[in-house]
Amino acid sequence: xxxxxxxxxxxxxxxxxxxMDEFMHGLAFGQILGPFSLNTCTFVGYxxxxxxxxxxxxxxxxxxxxxxxxxxxxxxxxFHELPQxxxxxxxxxxxxxxxxxxAAIGMGRSKVRGKDAWIMALAAFAAAAxxxxxxxxxxxxxxxxxxxxxxxxxxxx
Amino acid sequence: xxxxxxxxxxxxxxxxxxxxxxxxxxxxxxxIMVDQLHWLTLKEFLDGVAxxxxxxxxxxxxxxxxxxxxxxxxxALVGTVFIFLPCTVxxxxxxxxxxxxxDMELIRNTLDGLLPAVVGxxxxxxxxxxxxxxxxxxxxxxxxxxxxxxxxxxxxxxxVILGAAVVGxxFHFS
Numbered sequence: 001x002x003x004x005x006x007x008x009x010x011x012x013x014x015x016x017x018x019x020m021d022e023f024m025h026g027l028a029f030g031q032i033l034g035p036f037s038l039n040t041c042t043f044v045g046y047x048x049x050x051x052x053x054x055x056x057x058x059x060x061x062x063x064x065x066x067x068x069x070x071x072x073x074x075x076x077x078x079f080h081e082l083p084q085x086x087x088x089x090x091x092x093x094x095x096x097x098x099x100x101x102x103a104a105i106g107m108g109r110s111k112v113r114g115k116d117a118w119i120m121a122l123a124a125f126a127a128a129a130x131x132x133x134x135x136x137x138x139x140x141x142x143x144x145x146x147x148x149x150x151x152x153x154x155x156x157x
Numbered sequence: 158x159x160x161x162x163x164x165x166x167x168x169x170x171x172x173x174x175x176x177x178x179x180x181x182x183x184x185x186x187x188x189i190m191v192d193q194l195h196w197l198t199l200k201e202f203l204d205g206v207a208x209x210x211x212x213x214x215x216x217x218x219x220x221x222x223x224x225x226x227x228x229x230x231x232x233a234l235v236g237t238v239f240i241f242l243p244c245t246v247x248x249x250x251x252x253x254x255x256x257x258x259x260d261m262e263l264i265r266n267t268l269d270g271l272l273p274a275v276v277g278x279x280x281x282x283x284x285x286x287x288x289x290x291x292x293x294x295x296x297x298x299x300x301x302x303x304x305x306x307x308x309x310x311x312x313x314x315x316x317v318i319l320g321a322a323v324v325g326x327x328f329h330f331s
Contacts, residue, residue, distance in 0.1 A: 003213050026252075028265075029248065029251045029252075029261075030248065031268070032176075032247065032251075032264060032265075032268055033172075033173075033175055033176060033243060033244040033247050033248075034172065034175045034215075034217070034241065034243070034244025034245075034247075034248075035175075035179050035215030035216070035217050035244070037214075037215055038214075038215055038217075038241065038244070038245070039244060039245075039248045042245055042248040042249065042252070043248060043251075043252050046248070046249055046252035046253070047252065051249050051253075054245070054248065054249045054252060055245065055249070058241065058245050058248075061214075062214055062218070062237065062241065064212070064213065064214070065212035065213055065214025065215075065218045065221075066214070066218065066221055066233070066234075066237055068211070068212045069208060069209060069212055069214075069218050069221040069222055069225075069233070070221060070225060070230060070233050072208045072211065072222075073205075073208065073221070073222050073225035073226070073233065074225070076204065076205075076208060076222075077225070077226060080201075080204070084326060086330075087325045087326050087328075087329050087330045088322040088323070088325045088326040088330075089200075089204045089207065089322065089325065090325050090330035091299065091321040091322050091323070091324045091325020091326065091328075091330050092203075092204070092207040092318050092321045092322050092325065093200075093203045093204075093207075093290050093291075093296070094290075094291060094296045094297070094299035094300040094303060094321070095207075095299060095300070095303035095317055095318055095321040096203050096206045096207055096210075096286075096318070097203075097283055097286055097287045097290070097291065097300055097303075098299075098300050098301075098302075098303030098304040098307055099206075099210070099303065099307060099314055099317075099318075100180065100183055100279060100282055100283040100286070101280070101283045101304060102304065102307040102308050103180045103279055104180070104276055104279040104280040104283060105308065107180070107272070107275065107276045107279065108276045108280075111269070111272040111273060111275075111276055112272075112273045112276050117273040118273070120271075120273040120274050120277065121273040121274065121276045121277040121280075122277060123274075123277065124273070124274040124275075124276075124277025124278050124281065125277035125278070125280050125281045125284075126277075127277075127281075128184060128277070128278055128281035128282070128285070129280075129281035129284040129285060134188050135181070135184035135185045135187075135188050135278050135281075135282075136174065136185060136188070136189070138274060138277075138278060139174050139176065139181070139185070139271075139274065139275070139278065140174065141274075142270075142271040142273075142274035142275075143174070143176070143267070143271050145270070145271070146266075146267045146268075146269075146270030146271040147263075147267045147270075149270055150263050150266035150267045150270060151263065153266070154262075154263055154266075
């Protein structure tokens with residue numbers, strides 16, 4: 001996540017818009033839903049200029065990537081029948097799968113701790129890979145389960 | 158118009174359960190776009206992931222690619238806005254009153270508790286995609302090379318993907 005450390009360097013150290021503590025809070029909240037690089041930008045924008053600042057920061061962060069992907073998509077759907085482009089893209093497919101495996105390993109190392117967590121991870125894997133259950137349903141089920149457990153622990157401690 | 162509304166609603170729903178970083182989008186979008194709606198072929202989906210990794214933005218920019226395929230530039234815009242809408246609204250709400258740490262803690266615990274499922278889903282996505290798209294020996298060779306480079310070096314995924322494209326081009330992968 002090189003882009004987050006770049007955001008930190010500019011917003012905290014160079015421009016001194018937010019303190020390090022506040023930036024770290026933003027980063028923590030940013031992991032709840034969606035991509036945290038975008039969320040951190042929203043947080044800093046909100047901190048400086050309120051809701052409009054937040055929306056503006058988020059839009060500005062996503063715009064260059066949006067334009068680049070639109071351009072690449074246009075080229076792709078127009079020219080993907082070219083044999084040379086086909087060959088190049090075929091070369092990337094195994095690497096994309098490698099990237100997904102590496103992501104799973106990285107997340108697994110930091111997020112799957114203890115027996116319960118392993119059971120949940122393996123159950124989700126088995127349901128999605130072997131029994132063809134939709135990822136959406138698995139995610140909703142895991143959320144309900146985890147919310148219930150956290151709630152129970154908070155009320156009974 | 159009806160197509161765009163359907164697209165917006167679909168991406169909005171995905172945006173609402175978009176936990177644990179961008180990779181959970183791979184199983185979600187694969188299932189919905191490739192298996193259920195047939196808006197993308199498996200090949201297009203994998204190529205779209207490759208293209209989205211060539212930008213500094215999050216993996217969720219895959220929504221732009223999918224929207225583009227379904228309804229052109231307007232579809233790309235609608236897909237992008239609606240997948241990011243829930244997380245941006247939530248972030249604005251949190252930023253405006255982030256002293257309420259009690260409820261925050263409940264949310265954090267819930268999130269930590271469901272992340273193992275996300276890990277399982279991402280691993281299953283690699284399994285499901287690999288099962289159909291890895292066919293020849295050299296696919297597995299590239300997979301192994303990619304795994305070693307991405308796991309044990311700090312080379313940016315962008316360069317690994319571009320490198321793999323050059324390998325594919327030079328050796329005429331078909």
